[in-house]
Amino acid sequence: MSKSTDGSSAGPIVGIIMGSDSDLPVMSETARMLEKFSIPFEIEVTSAHRSPARTHEYASTAIARGLKVVIVAAGGAAHLAGVVAALTTLPVIAVPMATTVLSGIDSLLSSVQMPAGVPVAAMAIDKPGAINAAIYAAEILATFDPLVAERLAAYKDELSRSVAEKSARVKKQFAGKTP
Numbered sequence: 001m002s003k004s005t006d007g008s009s010a011g012p013i014v015g016i017i018m019g020s021d022s023d024l025p026v027m028s029e030t031a032r033m034l035e036k037f038s039i040p041f042e043i044e045v046t047s048a049h050r051s052p053a054r055t056h057e058y059a060s061t062a063i064a065r066g067l068k069v070v071i072v073a074a075g076g077a078a079h080l081a082g083v084v085a086a087l088t089t090l091p092v093i094a095v096p097m098a099t100t101v102l103s104g105i106d107s108l109l110s111s112v113q114m115p116a117g118v119p120v121a122a123m124a125i126d127k128p129g130a131i132n133a134a135i136y137a138a139e140i141l142a143t144f145d146p147l148v149a150e151r152l153a154a155y156k157d158e159l160s161r162s163v164a165e166k167s168a169r170v171k172k173q174f175a176g177k178t179p
C-alpha cells in the first residue's frame with residue numbers, strides 16, 4: 001500500500017512497467033517525478049515478447065486493481081505499450097528507450113505508429129520521455145484530482161522560476177562584456 005494523493009492510505013493509481021530491468025535507470029526518473037507529485041504507483045518488469053502471458057495478466061487486470069494510467073517503457077522492437085493498450089481502456093503512455101544500434105528511433109517508431117483504434121501516447125526517447133511520462137500521467141489525474149492539479153501548477157511555476165534564474169546567471173556572466 002502507498003499513500004494516496006491526499007495523504008490517506010491507498011493502492012497505486014499509476015502503473016509503471018518496463019520490458020527489462022535494464023530500463024530501470026531511466027525509468028527511475030518516472031518514479032522520482034511521481035513521488036514529487038505524491039502519486040502512488042506500482043512498478044514491474046514484464047515483456048511483450050519474453051513474458052506475453054504475464055503482460056496479458058497485468059494489462060487485463062489493471063483497471064480492477066485501481067490503476068488510472070499505465071506508463072510503459074520498452075526498447076528496440078518496443079511492442080509492450082501497444083500490447084497493453086490493446087488489452088485495457090486505460091490511457092497508456094509509452095517511453096521509448098534509447099538503443100545502441102538505432103539510438104531509440106526503433107523504439108520510438110514501434111511505440112508511436114499504432115493502428116487506428118488503439119492509441120498510445122508516445123513520449124520523447126529516454127530520460128526526457130521518462131520525466132514527461134510522469135508529468136503527463138499527473139495531467140490526466142489532475143482532471144479529477146484537485147490536489148494533483150495544485151502540485152502540477154506549483155511545478156510549472158518552479159520550472160518558470162528556474163529559467164528566470166538561469167537567465168540571470170547568463171546575464172551576469174556577460175555583464176559589461178558586450179559592446
Ligand code: RP5
Pocket residue numbers: 018019020021022023047073074075076097
Ligand atoms: C526491451 O529490450 C527492453 O525494454 C529493453 O529496453 C531492451 C533490452 O532488454 P535487455 O536485453 O537488456 O533485457 O524488451
